[in-house]
Amino acid sequence: MKSPRVKSLVIGLTMAIFITASLGVADEKEQVIRITAKRFEFSPKEITLNKGMPVLFEFGSMDRMHGFSCPGLKIRADIYPKKQNLLRFVPEKAGTFPFHCDNFCGTGHEGMVGTIIVKE
Amino acid sequence: MKINRRDLLKLAGFGGIVMASGMGRMGSWAKAAGENDFLFVQLSDTHWGFSGPPINPDSTGTLKKAVATVNGLQPQPDFIVFTGDLTHVTDDDKDRRTRMNQFREIISQLKVKDIKFMPGEHDAGLDEGEAFQELFGKTHYTFDHKGVHFIVIDNVSDPTSAIGDKQLEWVSEDLKQRDKDAPIVVFTHRPLFDLYPDWDWFTRDGNKVLEMLKPFSQVAVFNGHIHQENHQKIGNIFHHAAKGLMFPLPAPGSVPKKNPIPWDPAQPYKGLGFRRVGVEIKPTEITLTEFGVQGG
Numbered sequence: 010m011k012s013p014r015v016k017s018l019v020i021g022l023t024m025a026i027f028i029t030a031s032l033g034v035a036d037e038k039e040q041v042i043r044i045t046a047k048r049f050e051f052s053p054k055e056i057t058l059n060k061g062m063p064v065l066f067e068f069g070s071m072d073r074m075h076g077f078s079c080p081g082l083k084i085r086a087d088i089y090p091k092k093q094n095l096l097r098f099v100p101e102k103a104g105t106f107p108f109h110c111d112n113f114c115g116t117g118h119e120g121m122v123g124t125i126i127v128k129e
Numbered sequence: 130m131k132i133n134r135r136d137l138l139k140l141a142g143f144g145g146i147v148m149a150s151g152m153g154r155m156g157s158w159a160k161a162a163g164e165n166d167f168l169f170v171q172l173s174d175t176h177w178g179f180s181g182p183p184i185n186p187d188s189t190g191t192l193k194k195a196v197a198t199v200n201g202l203q204p205q206p207d208f209i210v211f212t213g214d215l216t217h218v219t220d221d222d223k224d225r226r227t228r229m230n231q232f233r234e235i236i237s238q239l240k241v242k243d244i245k246f247m248p249g250e251h252d253a254g255l256d257e258g259e260a261f262q263e264l265f266g267k268t269h270y271t272f273d274h275k276g277v278h279f280i281v282i283d284n285v286s287d288p289t290s291a292i293g294d295k296q297l298e299w300v301s302e303d304l305k306q307r308d309k310d311a312p313i314v315v316f317t318h319r320p321l322f323d324l325y326p327d328w329d330w331f332t333r334d335g336n337k338v339l340e341m342l343k344p345f346s347q348v349a350v351f352n353g354h355i356h357q358e359n360h361q362k363i364g365n366i367f368h369h370a371a372k373g374l375m376f377p378l379p380a381p382g383s384v385p386k387k388n389p390i391p392w393d394p395a396q397p398y399k400g401l402g403f404r405r406v407g408v409e410i411k412p413t414e415i416t417l418t419e420f421g422v423q424g425g
Contacts, residue, residue, distance in 0.1 A: 087289060109329075111329055112289055
């Protein structure tokens with residue numbers, strides 16, 4: 010079990026990553042989606058986007074290196090802890106697209122999945 | 130190196146399993162074998178430490194049965210290769226070493242003592258191969274056997290499941306020393322080509338190795354990872370994925386999720402097995418014979 014001190018540090022770093030990303034790069038017309046990865050889940054697991062609207066993904070990891078891969082939309086990113094991880098793209102087709110962690114992260118790796126829903 | 134097309138068709142015709150006919154063919158092969166012809170056995174994805182009775186109620190016995198079956202082969206192979214995922218993943222470093230030691234104890238019963246190892250992501254993905262190297266040695270290396278050059282490539286120790294620039298340079302330097310018509314066999318855990326990226330059945334920078342191998346006329350790749358037979362020829366390179374020895378996985382893209390296929394009590398050990406590979410020199414030709422865990 011982590012000590013309270015360690016927990017505070019982890020949360021603080023994660024917030025710093027997100028604040029930096031939001032202040033530094035987000036465009037007014039972009040939909041900003043913040044995704045937190047930790048063994049063995051993404052939060053949120055379900056993401057809803059609008060076709061044609063630019064998206065900025067801001068990834069953060071709470072523990073170790075993870076990956077974000079959505080083959081159906083041809084997007085992927087490495088998600089490093091203590092590092093800003095950004096990905097921009099424009100969804101050009103509607104539908105439901107599974108995503109998963111593609112950097113092997115442990116016993117629950119195979120279940121580290123989610124879904125992107127792109128609406129018309 | 131040429132794959133015997135008749136044998137490939139036969140493999141397909143038997144649903145991936147060659148039984149008595151395969152044994153018979155190997156018998157005649159042995160009689161006709163030339164001085165430099167040889168056999169090796171490929172076992173893969175033993176996942177020692179996995180527990181899940183609905184998937185494999187004999188999880189502690191399957192590997193032992195396969196060892197006994199290999200020991201019963203006549204003739205015995207020159208060497209045996211394990212193409213990764215020797216152990217099932219654990220998040221505990223100590224448990225990982227315990228599983229590796231248990232695995233090593235079981236396979237010490239193999240009669241053939243020339244055994245080649247390489248890691249899978251379950252062995253090496255969490256500690257970048259540290260425990261594997263302690264217990265089994267290098268994760269990438271080359272060796273030569275009776276005129277065939279073997280290259281063992283590690284595509285799992287990198288956290289991103291890539292081969293990495295350093296190892297790619299090492300492969301490039303090794304290939305510079307080979308004649309373009311030299312028979313080359315590559316062993317890897319993950320497939321080098323995009324077999325099915327949606328399920329992570331690929332190597333992120335595998336195409337760089339395949340490009341390096343393009344000028345060579347006799348190349349075959351043997352890999353594990355996908356827990357089923359898969360035979361493809363891409364360009365001049367043959368790719369042969371092997372069955373596993375703990376649980377089979379579904380055919381690529383055949384179901385929404387790549388969950389292990391549950392145990393079938395009516396057909397125990399279905400989908401599990403290993404292969405024997407016969408290599409004939411001049412002209413170089415390889416023959417695959419697939420076996421069930423207990424030889425059936």
